[in-house]
Amino acid sequence: MAxxxxxxxxxxxxxxxxxxxxxxxxxxxxxxxxxISKIIGKESGAFGVILAALVGAITLIPGFVAFxxxxxxxxxxxxxxxxxxxLSTLMMVGVVTMPVEIKYFGKKLTIWRNVLAFFFSFIVxxxxxxxxxxx
Numbered sequence: 001m002a003x004x005x006x007x008x009x010x011x012x013x014x015x016x017x018x019x020x021x022x023x024x025x026x027x028x029x030x031x032x033x034x035x036i037s038k039i040i041g042k043e044s045g046a047f048g049v050i051l052a053a054l055v056g057a058i059t060l061i062p063g064f065v066a067f068x069x070x071x072x073x074x075x076x077x078x079x080x081x082x083x084x085x086x087l088s089t090l091m092m093v094g095v096v097t098m099p100v101e102i103k104y105f106g107k108k109l110t111i112w113r114n115v116l117a118f119f120f121s122f123i124v125x126x127x128x129x130x131x132x133x134x135x
Contacts, residue, residue, distance in 0.1 A: 013062070013064075016062065016065070017062075017064070017065055020061055020065045020069065021065070021068075021069075024069050024072060024073075031076075033076045033077040034077065036073065036076045036077040036078055037076075037077030037078070037079075039051065040052050040073070040078045040079060040082040040083075040086075041077050041078060041079045041082070042079035042080070042081070042082075042133070043079075044079065044082065048079060048081075048082045049079075049081050049082050049085045049122065049125055050085075051082075052078075052082040052083065052085045052086035052089075053085040053086065053088070053089045053118065053121055053122065053125070054089075055086060055089075056085065056086040056087065056088065056089030056090035056093065056121070057089040057090075057093040057095050057114075057118060058095045058096065059090055059096075060094075060096040060097065061090060063091060066087060066090050066091070067087070070083045070086065070087050073086075079129075079133070080128055080129055080132045080133040081125045081126065081128060081129035081133055082125070084121075084124055084125035084127075084128035084129065085121050085122060085124070085125035088117075088120070088121035088124040088125060089117070089118060089121045092117035092118075092120065092121060093114050093117045093118050093121065094114060095114070098110055098114065101113075
């Protein structure tokens with residue numbers, strides 16, 4: 001019974017997982033490491049962190065796909081702080097899921113939670129940059 005449930009969950013997740021992996025693969029094929037480094041690399045500075053945070057905030061990717069995606073981006077020239085901001089907003093900010101969240105928690109709480117999570121993501125990115133990136 002457990003194997004049946006696990007298989008069913010796998011079947012439900014597989015299309016989403018493959019879609020995101022294919023999208024990232026296409027982006028990595030089109031964007032060479034120099035372009036990725038220029039857009040969200042260490043040299044991109046605050047602009048790259050903000051851009052990565054905005055992309056993470058509006059993207060709906062499950063964690064099990066997000067972390068391998070972040071690893072691929074890091075291997076292709078993305079900066080540690082930028083990936084920290086991307087992952088933090090991806091996990092904590094839900095622009096796409098706001099309508100559902102508003103339905104259950106109300107508009108004011110949803111907006112406050114998302115705004116605070118967005119700004120907290122920059123703190124997380126800074127700490128990750130200090131600890132891992134050695135800036």
